[in-house]
Amino acid sequence: MSERAMLATSDWERLGEYLAAYDATREGVIKRCRDVQKLAKQAVYSLHRGDVQGAVKQLAKAEAVAEEISPCIAKYPALRSGSFAAAVEEYVEARAFACFLAEGRLIRSDELPLAEPEEFLGGVLDFTGELNRYAIARATVRDRAAVQLCRDLVDALMGRFLQFDLRNGSLRKKYDSLKYTLKKMEGTLYELALTEGMGLKISSEDARVEPPTAAGEGEEEDM
Numbered sequence: 574m575s576e577r578a579m580l581a582t583s584d585w586e587r588l589g590e591y592l593a594a595y596d597a598t599r600e601g602v603i604k605r606c607r608d609v610q611k612l613a614k615q616a617v618y619s620l621h622r623g624d625v626q627g628a629v630k631q632l633a634k635a636e637a638v639a640e641e642i643s644p645c646i647a648k649y650p651a652l653r654s655g656s657f658a659a660a661v662e663e664y665v666e667a668r669a670f671a672c673f674l675a676e677g678r679l680i681r682s683d684e685l686p687l688a689e690p691e692e693f694l695g696g697v698l699d700f701t702g703e704l705n706r707y708a709i710a711r712a713t714v715r716d717r718a719a720v721q722l723c724r725d726l727v728d729a730l731m732g733r734f735l736q737f738d739l740r741n742g743s744l745r746k747k748y749d750s751l752k753y754t755l756k757k758m759e760g761t762l763y764e765l766a767l768t769e770g771m772g773l774k775i776s777s778e779d780a781r782v783e784p785p786t787a788a789g790e791g792e793e794e795d796m
Contacts, residue, residue: 598645602652605642609635609660616667617703620674621710628671635664639687653689661688665696670703677722679730691744698747701727701754712761720765724758731755 612635619628639661646653665680665688672680682693704723711719731751739745 595649598649599652602642602645603656605638606656606660609638609642610663612638613660613663613667617670620667620670621703621706625671625674628667632664632667632671635667636687639664643687658689658692658695661692662696662699664688665693666699666703669697669700670707673700673704673726674707679726695744695747697730698744698751701730701751705754705757708758708761712765715765715768717762717765717769720758720762724755724762727751727755727758 612631616628616631616635619625619631642657646657665685668685669680672678672684679697682688682690685693685696688696704727708720708723711723734748734751737748739748
């Protein structure tokens with residue numbers, strides 16, 4: 574029996590065409606996802622430098638590119654995991670940081686329709702790392718209120734994540750680092766409190782020091 578008789582040749586040709594199209598689409602998705610990640614990282618950098626307008630533009634570009642990729646993901650769902658999911662998490666991280674700086678709150682998942690729930694959670698966990706960097710920067714200028722706000726948000730997130738039954742994977746690994754982020758922030762607050770306490774102590778001691786007497790004052794006149 575011939576090969577043509579044993580195998581449906583047209584069926585195999587369609588499979589070959591599908592794989593070729595899939596590979597071509599995959600390469601394009603990977604390339605464009607790098608653009609999303611790069612723009613999101615640039616936005617975070619801009620936010621740390623106080624360039625809010627620059628960050629807004631970079632995030633808008635990142636979102637536009639991600640939306641261009643979305644039809645490819647809809648056609649080939651298997652492409653979502655990997656580069657696209659990583660790019661979306663990077664985007665969530667930057668948007669979360671921007672929202673916190675502007676409003677002092679965590680961004681809601683329904684404000685980021687591009688992200689699936691697990692991508693949103695991963696991005697939020699990444700955001701806490703940037704929050705720690707921000708807290709340290711504020712601590713250097715003795716902005717205790719800002720550091721306290723950062724710590725309180727991370728503590729609230731810890732409480733929420735403790736309610737989830739996270740399976741082993743990238744999300745669980747990111748969650749495991751959250752407690753260390755919280756510990757670092759509490760350490761930063763403690764150091765600020767010590768510094769402030771020492772400052773008050775030094776100030777009070779300086780206030781108690783008697784001013785030096787003028788030369789010869791209090792001495793008996795030579796007879």
